[in-house]
Amino acid sequence: MSTATLKSAEAGTAAGAARTPSPLGVLLRPVKGRVRAAVALQGLAAALGLAPLICLAELARVLLADGPADPAAVWPLVAGALAGAVASPAAGAAATLVGHLADNDMQLSVRRALVRHLGRVPLGWFAGKGSGRVKKALHDDIEDVHSLVAHTLPDLASVVAVPAVALVYLAAVDWRLTLVALVPVAGGVLLFARAMAGSMKKMAEYAEAMGAVNTAAVEFVNGIQVVKHFGGHRRAHERFTRAADAFADFFASWSRSTTPVTVGSFLLLSAPTVAVAAVAAGTAFTLLGWSDPASVVAFALLAPALCAPMNVIGSRMQQIQAATAAAGRVAALLDTPVLPEGGGARPQGSRVVFDGVRFAYPDGGDGERGGEALRGVDLVLEPGTVTALVGPSGAGKTTLATLPARFHDATAGSVSIGGADVRDIPADELYRTVGFVFQEVRLLRESVADNIAMGRPEAGRAEVEAAARAARIAERIEALPRGYDSVVGEDAELSGGEAQRVAIARALLADTPVLILDEATAAVDPVSEAAIQDALGELARGRTVLVVAHRLATVTGADRIAVMEAGRVVETGTHRELLERGGRYAGLWRAQHPPEPDGTGEKQ
Structure with missing residues (x-):
């Protein structure tokens, strides 16, 4: 299929x-x-x-x-x-x-x-x-x-x-009584056809009117805090009531135009109507000598079956x-x-090379963004080092970071790991080589242990617990009602920072030589961020790591920082080298770390 x-x-x-x-x-x-x-x-x-x-x-x-x-x-x-x-x-x-x-x-x-x-x-x-x-x-x-x-x-x-x-x-x-029994059926069918005339156009109008009500309702509910705070609740409420009134007017008008005909159709097509018509005609025919009482019994029993289809045919x-x-x-x-299946290549090491990489999202369609996101990126991630991608929103950082894991394929140029183009690496081998931890964590409705062991289902409980300890989440898991057997969403309710550390434990257990971190601490509180940073330090040890960050203070210790803008890498170097250069990175740093009020200068 x-x-x-x-x-x-x-x-x-x-x-x-x-x-x-x-x-x-x-x-x-x-x-x-x-x-x-x-x-x-x-x-x-x-x-x-x-x-x-x-x-x-x-x-x-x-x-x-x-x-x-x-x-x-x-x-x-x-x-x-x-x-x-x-x-x-x-x-x-x-x-x-x-x-x-x-x-x-x-x-x-x-x-x-x-x-x-x-x-x-x-x-x-x-x-x-x-x-x-x-x-x-x-x-x-x-x-x-x-x-x-x-x-x-x-x-x-x-x-x-x-x-x-x-x-x-x-x-x-x-046959004469049969024709009589068919008269109300034929009349009901004609009335039903008349009631349904133009129904496709009316259904389209119905959907449009209902869509306007839904849109106004969602807008009102989602924005209720803002509109109440700024005193605009009356306008938002009026938009909803106008849409609801327009829908009610349309539906009432449609109902008024079709209800009499529809009711007439249903009355003619009802079993009692057909039975009464057939029996009345049969009685008259019998009195006239055209039929016999046994035939009247037959029509009383079976004439209602003639209208059976119209009761359900519409639905x-x-x-x-x-x-x-x-x-x-x-x-x-x-x-x-x-994505085309890889041809069987095997990475020899964990060196990641972006060579002339260009990427364009589809115009419309599923990507919906359209346009070229990467414009000829050259970048090398050396084994055992941490490389940070920084830059303004929309610079292409996340897009570039997803290419080694083949979230997409580059539209030009190549991405290679250990000398093998990622397009030639079989999927199973690729995901044993590249791991990722993103800002939005996805935990399945399974036990915490199973969520951690997702990348290595054969791992034993001792390995799972060791990964949890390294990710600084073991104490929280052990405090759950059933410990590692607690099911996420049932008896394991985890905060965003705790879920992030479970994801880090998962990546630790998977033990991939290449690791991609995309804003792993962007949406957590300072306490959780400190714990996550400790866990990430453990996770990055000995691996080739690519980190996407908006807060520059979280990557000052990176071995190399690549600054992206408009889909290109415009600067690379260490934190201190880039500050001394006074270029784009230095401007971003000053924007995030303005001079101290006492005039002592920027924090570095």
């Missing part, structure tokens, strides 16, 4: 086919046979469900005939009614079983395909809206397709089978549309470009 599978499935549908199969058809292809079987079984169950009513109608014909009833004609009808009453739910249960098993296999294959595919998508893709799209595809969209496979398609079989069987039987009983069509749209989103996700 990868992109290649989708393409090959599309190509192999039927040579010379006029159009490409829909994404929904492609997703359902592996279970198509079982879905058809479930639909057929549900249709059979619906048809068999009418068998008891048909047998009862025929039994009435036998019993109302002149003279004593013939037992040879009565008992087969009774047996047929009982058999239909038993066979119908049995066929329905079989349809449910087959449909849900097919649905389970479909969901499993699609989710596996998504996981395999997304495992090869650039990690940077997830930084934008990627994670939201993944959640929607893996849960919401597949749930929509599940409803189609397990419920909607079998239900449609019932919707078709019930009126079809009833119509054939009633036409055989009395089922909406479910089909939702599933079709969901399948399109899943297929689009499976078409997300992936």
Whole structure:
């Protein structure tokens, strides 16, 4: 179910086919046979469900005939009614079983395909809206397709089978009464079509009006502190009330224009209306000698089945549309470009070289930023040294730092580790070589020990505890209700600084020779920062380290500082060398460390 599978499935549908199969058809292809079987079984169950009513109608014909009833004609009808009453739910249960098993296999294959595919998508893709799209595809969209496979398609079989069987039987009983019974059905269908006229345009207006309400509500709630502080709450509230009033006016107008017609349609398509019309006509026909009482019984029992489809057809069509749209989103996700797999190169050492690196985010699309972020960066990270990237926001620091881990691939130039281009290093080998600790920590809803051991699942408890001690987080973990077995989000509630130290313990245990730190202390309090700095000092020992920092005071001890601006490295040197040079770094330092009030000069 990868992109290649989708393409090959599309190509192999039927040579010379006029159009490409829909994404929904492609997703359902592996279970198509079982879905058809479930639909057929549900249709059979619906048809068999009418068998008891048909047998009862025929039994009435036998019993109302002149003279004593013939037992040879009565008992087969009774047996047929009982058999239909038993066979119908049995066929329905079989349809449910087959449909849900097919649905389970479909969901499993699609989710596996998504996981395999997304495992090869650039990690940077997830930084934008990627994670939201993944959640929607893996849960919401597949749930929509599940409803189609397990419920909607079998239900449609019932919707078709019930009126079809009833119509054939009633036409055989009395074609004139059948035409009478169809009059309210036809009238209801016409009214329903009239009510739905222009519904697509109205639905678009509905979505737009609801979107305006949601936007105003979110704006009001998110900014409530600011607007109340500056006295603008009345304006923000008025925007919300205007949007809500506009939505209410639109919806009321739409309802007024469609409610009478819709109610009329539902009344004509209701089972009592059809039954009363058929029985009244049958009574009149019987009095006129055109029909017989047994036929009236048959129509009283089965005429309501003629309007069965219209009770659910609208919701089922909406479910089909939702599933079709969901399948399109899943297929689009499976078409997300992936990083080419490495060719088998192995790094020989931990020297990192950026050689003429250029990188441009896509214009629009997932990156959404567009434009060139790096413009010919040359930089060497020597083994066992700490190199700091500094510069103003938007200079390209984080973008450059993510390239050794292949969050993206450079659009020009190369990034190599130990003499091997990162594009030629297999993913498993690359992530055994490059570790990273970022400002935003991600801990899974697992035990603290499992979170630490993520990079080395085979590590023993003693190694996990040693990494925690080195990361200055062991005491906090041991104070948790179940210690290292406490589950994050359940009985382990960690602050930002504590979670950061768990991430550092994870990196320590992974023991990668190259380490990337991106603003690891930017969002924590001074006490946590001191503990994290101690842990980072332990983590950086003997490794090739690249640090991204905005606060220059945190990297004054770096072996080398590279100053970036507008996607280029404009200065390199130690803290003291760069200050003495009086260039861009010195200006940044003065901005962050103005002269002391007593005029003694800058802190250095």
